[in-house]
Amino acid sequence: xxxxxxxxxxxxxxxxxxxxxxxxxxxxxxxxxxxxxxxxxxxxxxxxxxxxxxxxxxxxxxxxxxxxxxxxxxxxxxxxxxxxxxxxxxxxxxxxxxxxxxxxxxxxxxxxxxxxxxxxxxxxxxxxxxxxxxxxxxxxxxxxxxxxxxxxxxxxxxxxxxxxxxxxxxxxxxxxxxxxxxxxxxxxxxxxxxxxxxxxxxxxxxxxxxxxxxxxxxxxxxxxxxxxxxxxxxxxxxxxxxxxxxxxxxxxxxxxxxxxxxxx
Amino acid sequence: xxxxxxxxxxxxxxxxxxxxxxxxxxxxxxxxxxxxxxxxxxxxxxxxxxxxxxxxxxxxxxxxxxxxxxxxxxxxxxxxxxxxxxxxxxxxxxxxxxxxxxxxxxxxxxxxxxxxxxxxxxxxxxxxxxxxxxxxxxxxxxxxxxxxxxxxxxxxxxxxxxxxxxxxxxxxxxxxxxxxxxxxxxxxxxxxxxxxxxxxxxxxxxxxxxxxxxxxxxxxxxxxxxxxxxxxxxxxxxxxxxxxxxxxxxxxxx
Numbered sequence: 052x053x054x055x056x057x058x059x060x061x062x063x064x065x066x067x068x069x070x071x072x073x074x075x076x077x078x079x080x081x082x083x084x085x086x087x088x089x090x091x092x093x094x095x096x097x098x099x100x101x102x103x104x105x106x107x108x109x110x111x112x113x114x115x116x117x118x119x120x121x122x123x124x125x126x127x128x129x130x131x132x133x134x135x136x137x138x139x140x141x142x143x144x145x146x147x148x149x150x151x152x153x154x155x156x157x158x159x160x161x162x163x164x165x166x167x168x169x170x171x172x173x174x175x176x177x178x179x180x181x182x183x184x185x186x187x188x189x190x191x192x193x194x195x196x197x198x199x200x201x202x203x204x205x206x207x208x209x210x211x212x213x214x215x216x217x218x219x220x221x222x223x224x225x226x227x228x229x230x231x232x233x234x235x236x237x238x239x240x241x242x243x244x245x246x247x248x249x250x251x252x253x254x255x256x257x258x259x260x261x262x263x264x265x266x267x268x269x270x271x272x273x274x275x276x277x278x279x280x281x282x283x284x285x286x287x288x289x290x291x292x293x294x295x296x297x298x299x300x301x302x303x304x305x306x307x308x309x310x311x312x313x314x315x
Numbered sequence: 316x317x318x319x320x321x322x323x324x325x326x327x328x329x330x331x332x333x334x335x336x337x338x339x340x341x342x343x344x345x346x347x348x349x350x351x352x353x354x355x356x357x358x359x360x361x362x363x364x365x366x367x368x369x370x371x372x373x374x375x376x377x378x379x380x381x382x383x384x385x386x387x388x389x390x391x392x393x394x395x396x397x398x399x400x401x402x403x404x405x406x407x408x409x410x411x412x413x414x415x416x417x418x419x420x421x422x423x424x425x426x427x428x429x430x431x432x433x434x435x436x437x438x439x440x441x442x443x444x445x446x447x448x449x450x451x452x453x454x455x456x457x458x459x460x461x462x463x464x465x466x467x468x469x470x471x472x473x474x475x476x477x478x479x480x481x482x483x484x485x486x487x488x489x490x491x492x493x494x495x496x497x498x499x500x501x502x503x504x505x506x507x508x509x510x511x512x513x514x515x516x517x518x519x520x521x522x523x524x525x526x527x528x529x530x531x532x533x534x535x536x537x538x539x540x541x542x543x544x545x546x547x548x549x550x551x552x553x554x555x556x557x558x559x560x561x562x563x564x565x566x567x568x569x
Contacts, residue, residue: 104474122477133475139468143491143567153476156483184567204476 052114053208053240054078054101059110060266061096066108069266070096076259076269078114078208083234083241085255087248087294092267094244095136098210101242102133116208116240124207127157127167132201134211138193140185146196147172147181153204171203172196174233191222198230202237211243215250227253231280248294252287253280260297271297355537360544363537372526377545380512380522383439387446387515388508394447395454395504396497402455403462404481404489416455424449425514432518442515442522449511450504457500461493495568498561505557509550 060072070093078084088094099105100112103122116130124130132153140149150168159167172178175195185193194214201209215223231254234241245251251258252275260271273293277286320328337357343349344356355363367373402409427448435441469488473479478487490497516524523542530538 102475104471129477131475135468135472137468139472141469141472141488141491143494152478152487155487156477186567186569200476 052077053080053082054114054116054242055112056097056101057111057113059097059100059107059112061093061100061105062108069108069264071261071264071268072109072266073268074110074261078116078240078242080240081238083243083254083256085243085245085251085258086261087245087251087258087298088261088267089298090246092261092264094246094261095212097261098133098212098242098244101208102131102210116206123157127154127159127163127205129153129157129204129206131208131210132204132206134194134197134201134209134214136213136216138185138190138197140193140196140200142185144185145181146177146183146185146188149185149196150200150203153200157204167203168199171199174202174236175199175229189222190218191226194218194226195229198233202233202239207240209239209241211241213244213246216245216247223250230254248291248298249282251294252277252282252290258290258294260294262298352534353536355540359537360541363535364541367538367541373541373545376521376523376526376542377549379520380516380524381549383442383446383515383520383522384508384512386439387443387511388450388504390443391447391450391508392454392501392504395451396458396500398451399455399458399500400462400485400489400493400497403459403493404485420452424511428514428518431515437519439520442512442520445515446508446511449514450508453504453507454497454500457503458493458497461496461500462489464496465489465492495565498565502554502557502561505553506550509546509553513546 055078056074056076059074060069062069074097076084086094086097096105100107101117103112103117118130122129122131140146141152144152147165147168150171151164154164154167169178169181172181175198177192177195177199180188180192185196188196197214201211215226218226227250234254243251243254255275257272257274259269261267262270271293273290275290277284277290279286281287282291340349340354341357344351344354364373398412402412424445427445431441431444435444465488469492470479470484473484473488478484512522513524513527516522517528519525519528523546527539527542530536530542
């Protein structure tokens with residue numbers, strides 16, 4: 052078990068009212084789990100609970116990736132890494148040094164750090180921009196650097212907080228494709244927060260819907276079986292309809308045969 | 316604003332302004348519009364300056380003042396920026412010192428001169444103290460507000476990648492992120508420091524300020540102006556050199 056949430060709840064006012072509650076979730080090795088939900092249900096907070104940045108008001112957080120207190124594990128690695136919605140690069144560091152950031156303090160020699168950062172940059176196709184300042188990059192490139200920075204610490208669990216939410220549709224689509232390729236290549240365990248049904252269906256192996264409330268809770272969960280991830284495929288549309296229903300708080304229409312939804 | 320004017324045009328205009336300033340001044344003195352006993356003509360300044368150099372006074376005054384200036388600037392800047400950073404980072408320290416800061420802040424550097432004389436005497440230490448105090452506050456406030464202005468999301472980033480402790484935040488986020496503000500404070504302090512040099516030396520600690528005081532008591536206005544211009548020159552040099560350092564440190568900025 053890479054990470055586990057057990058009846059986790061979060062409250063801003065010490066327990067009087069909860070943003071979300073009773074959230075239980077297990078992440079198995081190699082899974083790509085999308086947490087889908089409308090804005091304001093605390094998806095990002097849930098992510099930060101797993102990251103160890105926010106203490107849950109109630110419930111337990113466990114699993115291999117979360118058992119390590121400081122997040123630092125043997126072999127120059129970190130147990131968890133995070134990709135933020137706003138890339139969040141340090142403007143005073145070059146692209147390369149931004150990627151190296153997570154490797155600092157792990158006892159690596161400078162050359163080893165550089166080597167690993169360069170490898171991560173190659174993975175996202177930005178090795179040619181290593182010496183540039185972040186302000187010179189496009190939004191999509193900045194986000195790729197954010198992904199490289201997270202990948203370079205070789206985490207057990209990669210947490211992504213709507214990483215493509217602020218990008219234009221074309222760039223977003225390109226990065227989704229690339230993330231899919233990187234995931235297929237690295238088989239990292241990923242928890243991906245999004246409010247975009249299509250995005251969840253394009254990337255995930257499992258979708259968990261956080262909605263309802265307040266307090267929000269998990270209103271449904273689908274393990275995806277999508278050999279064809281094009282949005283026009285019948286299976287894709289059936290899943291999308293089911294997810295929409297879960298977000299709206301309706302009961303799951305279930306695995307309706309695709310011809311039925313296709314007829315409508 | 317400045318668009319439409321090329322670099323060389325701007326430099327040319329600025330030089331022309333200086334020529335007009337000194338030319339007008341010279342003419343005003345020659346025509347008697349300004350009393351020659353009160354205002355020296357620019358053409359008198361060269362000989363006065365050469366006399367000061369021949370006597371060795373000019374070089375010695377600069378060396379003495381540079382000594383006070385550098386020492387006071389260093390102490391005041393390091394302590395001021397350091398305290399500003401610490402107060403900006405820690406709410407407890409910030410609130411603890413807020414009353415004291417409000418109490419001491421309005422006291423002008425000159426007001427510390429009696430204490431400088433009492434505590435340190437009419438010597439380098441006393442002059443350094445006065446300069447350091449006036450530089451301290453500029454750097455304190457510059458660093459304080461720069462640190463306060465650091466994007467809190469960078470602290471979250473820092474914590475997410477294992478640098479959430481005090482030193483991690485200080486070295487990986489606070490110092491680089493607030494560098495533009497701290498640098499601006501240092502630069503202002505650089506100018507303020509030269510102003511305080513005169514105040515610190517007026518009471519007899521040897522240096523440019525003391526030399527100006529001696530000259531003015533002898534009504535040698537040309538010598539006074541020579542040292543005024545000397546100070547302007549020294550300020551221009553230090554500001555230029557610091558500008559180079561600043562541009563290198565902040566080379567990541569647009």
